[in-house]
Amino acid sequence: MNKTEIAERLYASAVAEDWEEFEKWIHPDFVVRESPALPYGGTYRGAQGFRDVVRTVFTRFQRLEAEPGNFMEGDDYVAAIVMLRGKGKQTGETFETSAVELFHFKNGRVIEILPYYWDQQLINEI
Numbered sequence: 001m002n003k004t005e006i007a008e009r010l011y012a013s014a015v016a017e018d019w020e021e022f023e024k025w026i027h028p029d030f031v032v033r034e035s036p037a038l039p040y041g042g043t044y045r046g047a048q049g050f051r052d053v054v055r056t057v058f059t060r061f062q063r064l065e066a067e068p069g070n071f072m073e074g075d076d077y078v079a080a081i082v083m084l085r086g087k088g089k090q091t092g093e094t095f096e097t098s099a100v101e102l103f104h105f106k107n108g109r110v111i112e113i114l115p116y117y118w119d120q121q122l123i124n125e126i
Helices: 003-017 021-023 046-058 120-125
Strands: 026-034 042-045 061-073 077-088 094-106 109-117
Touching: 003 021, 003 061, 003 077, 003 094, 003 109, 021 046, 026 046, 042 046, 046 061, 046 094, 094 120
Parallel strands: 026 109
Antiparallel strands: 026 042, 061 077, 077 094, 094 109
16 A cells, blocks of 8 residues: 555544554654644644644634545655535634645654645634
């Protein structure tokens, strides 16, 4: 299985809340690092940390849809462009933006996810 397929499985297992499947594809030292410029910035460790950051992100919005696509694979990385659409909780406004999520691999598993948002100001204000 290539790295892109593993990244796709991580997305699918997270959406399905199949944490047993999710944990098959993450390294024991897995982290998600969100930018400190975001309201949920910080480092989240392990599968539980991933669940915590997802819950935190999604509760900031009345509605949020994240659609990954356009995967690009390198030696130790996979990047996915993620389209984000939703409705802000603070403003009630609908929005559309994108992010790139960078998956870093070690020993065939994802050890780190680094999300890069196109419009951090929008995420903070919406």
